[in-house]
Amino acid sequence: MSDLQLEIKNLIIDALGLEDMSADDIGAEQTLFGEGLGLDSVDALELGLAIQKRFGIKIDAEAKDTRKHFANVASLAAFVSAQKAA
Amino acid sequence: MTWLPITDLLLKAQPERQVALEPVLHHPELRERALRLAAALQARGVQRVALYLEDAAELAIALLGAWRVGVQVLLPADAQTQTRQRLSAQIDLWLDDLSELDAEPLPGARLLPEHCRLTLCTSGSSGEPKLIDKSLAQLANEVEALERLWGQNLGQASILGSVACQHIYGLLFRLLWPLCAGRPLYRRAVPFPEDLQRISLDQGDFAWIASPALLKRMGDNLDWSALSRVKQVFSSGGALPGEAAESLHERLGQWPTEIYGSSETGGIGWRQGDTAWQPFPGVELSLDETGALRIASPYLPAGHIEQSADAAEIGTDGRFVLRGRLDRIVKLEEKRISLPMLEQALMSHDWVTDARLGVIQEGRAFLGAVLALSTNGVHVLRNQGRRSVTETLRRHLAEHCEAIALPRRWRLLLELPYSSQGKLAQSQIDALLAAPRPTRVEPFSREELDGEWLLQLQVPVDLAHFTGHFPQTPVLPGVVQVDWAQQLARQLIAHLPPRFAGMEVLKFQQLVRPGDTLQLSLRFDAERGKLYFAYRNGEAACSSGRILLEQAHG
Numbered sequence: 001m002s003d004l005q006l007e008i009k010n011l012i013i014d015a016l017g018l019e020d021m022s023a024d025d026i027g028a029e030q031t032l033f034g035e036g037l038g039l040d041s042v043d044a045l046e047l048g049l050a051i052q053k054r055f056g057i058k059i060d061a062e063a064k065d066t067r068k069h070f071a072n073v074a075s076l077a078a079f080v081s082a083q084k085a086a
Numbered sequence: 087m088t089w090l091p092i093t094d095l096l097l098k099a100q101p102e103r104q105v106a107l108e109p110v111l112h113h114p115e116l117r118e119r120a121l122r123l124a125a126a127l128q129a130r131g132v133q134r135v136a137l138y139l140e141d142a143a144e145l146a147i148a149l150l151g152a153w154r155v156g157v158q159v160l161l162p163a164d165a166q167t168q169t170r171q172r173l174s175a176q177i178d179l180w181l182d183d184l185s186e187l188d189a190e191p192l193p194g195a196r197l198l199p200e201h202c203r204l205t206l207c208t209s210g211s212s213g214e215p216k217l218i219d220k221s222l223a224q225l226a227n228e229v230e231a232l233e234r235l236w237g238q239n240l241g242q243a244s245i246l247g248s249v250a251c252q253h254i255y256g257l258l259f260r261l262l263w264p265l266c267a268g269r270p271l272y273r274r275a276v277p278f279p280e281d282l283q284r285i286s287l288d289q290g291d292f293a294w295i296a297s298p299a300l301l302k303r304m305g306d307n308l309d310w311s312a313l314s315r316v317k318q319v320f321s322s323g324g325a326l327p328g329e330a331a332e333s334l335h336e337r338l339g340q341w342p343t344e345i346y347g348s349s350e351t352g353g354i355g356w357r358q359g360d361t362a363w364q365p366f367p368g369v370e371l372s373l374d375e376t377g378a379l380r381i382a383s384p385y386l387p388a389g390h391i392e393q394s395a396d397a398a399e400i401g402t403d404g405r406f407v408l409r410g411r412l413d414r415i416v417k418l419e420e421k422r423i424s425l426p427m428l429e430q431a432l433m434s435h436d437w438v439t440d441a442r443l444g445v446i447q448e449g450r451a452f453l454g455a456v457l458a459l460s461t462n463g464v465h466v467l468r469n470q471g472r473r474s475v476t477e478t479l480r481r482h483l484a485e486h487c488e489a490i491a492l493p494r495r496w497r498l499l500l501e502l503p504y505s506s507q508g509k510l511a512q513s514q515i516d517a518l519l520a521a522p523r524p525t526r527v528e529p530f531s532r533e534e535l536d537g538e539w540l541l542q543l544q545v546p547v548d549l550a551h552f553t554g555h556f557p558q559t560p561v562l563p564g565v566v567q568v569d570w571a572q573q574l575a576r577q578l579i580a581h582l583p584p585r586f587a588g589m590e591v592l593k594f595q596q597l598v599r600p601g602d603t604l605q606l607s608l609r610f611d612a613e614r615g616k617l618y619f620a621y622r623n624g625e626a627a628c629s630s631g632r633i634l635l636e637q638a639h640g
Binding site for chain 2: 015016017018019020034038039040041043044045046048049052058059060061062063064066067
């Protein structure tokens with residue numbers, strides 16, 4: 001697990017108030033929303049804000065399907081890396 | 087575009103009338119598909135249908151098709167297994183895809199008002215889901231009033247919504263109103279700000295049917311000057327925080343239009359900015375003896391007065407101010423959640439003897455549960471750990487409610503702290519949920535005999551230390567036992583030297599686990615500066631030792 005993935009997992013746990021959950025309990029490829037971790041669209045909104053704030057990046061409002069990056073921790077980490085590099 | 091009453095939506099094809107966007111749908115196709123569906127429903131002998139369709143245009147087709155042949159429509163709030171089972175006795179068909187129902191179309195016709203029957207499902211305060219019947223007149227009165235208030239301002243704006251049409255707000259604002267007014271509606275709900283921007287800016291004029299869940303999380307990333315073309319921003323489903331309204335006002339140069347209402351009553355009042363609420367035309371308000379709002383309205387059945395559980399004050403000008411909820415229905419991000427229903431569901435589990443829920447507001451709003459565990463529940467906690475208990479109970483609850491209502495925070499007790507009058511205030515539950523899990527213990531009895539104290543205490547089942555020690559087999563750490571002995575001794579024995587100087591003959595003989603009842607003996611030998619402690623669990627010695635205490639150095 002990369003440091004960035006770990007940081008994102010901890011951000012998810014903190015930002016969404018997931019008690020009794022540790023980073024080890026979230027798989028990098030585990031689906032975050034709907035089934036899987038069972039998060040909803042309000043969590044997605046909260047997480048979007050938290051990610052942008054923590055990493056100082058912006059979710060591109062021009063591009064389509066930006067929320068696909070929120071599918072799981074691995075895709076989020078890739079998204080954050082790409083945005084930070086940009 | 088000319089206004090079409092709901093009853094006339096299937097009467098004549100109107101080729102120039104655009105109904106929906108992405109993909110585009112014009113009125114003749116909407117009408118044709120509704121009339122085909124009507125024929126298919128009739129051929130199948132369907133009398134009552136539940137519709138669960140995320141595409142607003144598909145829902146419109148199904149709704150009008152059903153009404154064309156007098157099929158009663160039920161709109162469930164969710165598609166949970168439990169919901170489907172519960173409703174199964176009341177419907178002939180659950181329809182979440184229209185592709186399978188097709189037949190040669192019936193002729194177009196004016197809808198008969200007595201044919202247009204709609205039932206909404208929502209959470210009732212008793213815990214049972216509540217079914218609310220709507221007549222065509224109620225719905226028609228409301229969309230006509232909306233058009234009179236804001237139709238001119240909206241013009242031909244495309245209508246984009248972040249909310250589902252399964253609920254009264256989305257159904258009226260995102261579906262029926264644009265249908266009648268001839269404004270194109272965007273089919274899918276758009277829950278994310280960046281998508282809302284992208285889709286909006288592709289339109290000519292546009293307006294938003296939004297909710298506080300979205301409007302208070304718009305972020306700092308949008309092109310507000312481009313978005314300020316928005317004709318109007320509606321917000322309903324729950325209270326919009328003042329700062330969110332203020333922020334929209336600053337960024338868009340206009341106040342959002344907040345709608346206050348309920349599934350039962352439809353719209354009650356509206357406001358723009360931090361002012362009192364203006365009742366909709368024809369809505370008559372009064373207060374009962376508890377200060378709760380009573381509503382008579384053209385959007386209610388004739389002569390009916392709806393008793394709400396919303397406390398309010400009515401000004402001399404007829405406008406009103408809301409003062410909070412008087413019952414145990416809460417709103418989590420606009421979802422109406424019945425706490426009694428969830429509590430009953432929790433108590434139906436073998437591990438739980440009592441349950442109370444409260445709302446925690448931290449970034450987002452979520453529920454917390456305070457539980458009294460049964461003997462079996464404690465057994466599982468002791469042998470499999472806390473997470474096993476909470477995860478199992480979450481899964482159990484998931485069969486009864488939407489994911490949003492699943493508690494994210496749990497406080498586990500052996501019994502809930504009822505007063506001697508049998509009362510347990512919500513404020514106490516909220517305080518338990520707000521506080522961190524316990525790290526200390528309160529003895530339930532204490533006595534002194536010849537300088538030796540004997541205390542009885544019960545190890546809290548939810549002690550914070552158990553989480554890491556150990557996740558699957560919670561055991562009271564030795565260091566905590568020593569710490570408790572010293573803390574409790576300081577409460578009971580005067581003039582204990584303040585400084586911890588070490589330990590002697592420390593023995594741990596038996597594990598101490600959640601819920602254990604312990605006897606703790608404490609004796610201070612002042613001459614040697616030694617605090618003797620021993621924990622027993624009935625006959626079994628658990629641990630003992632001496633804590634060396636000394637005076638603080640100069």
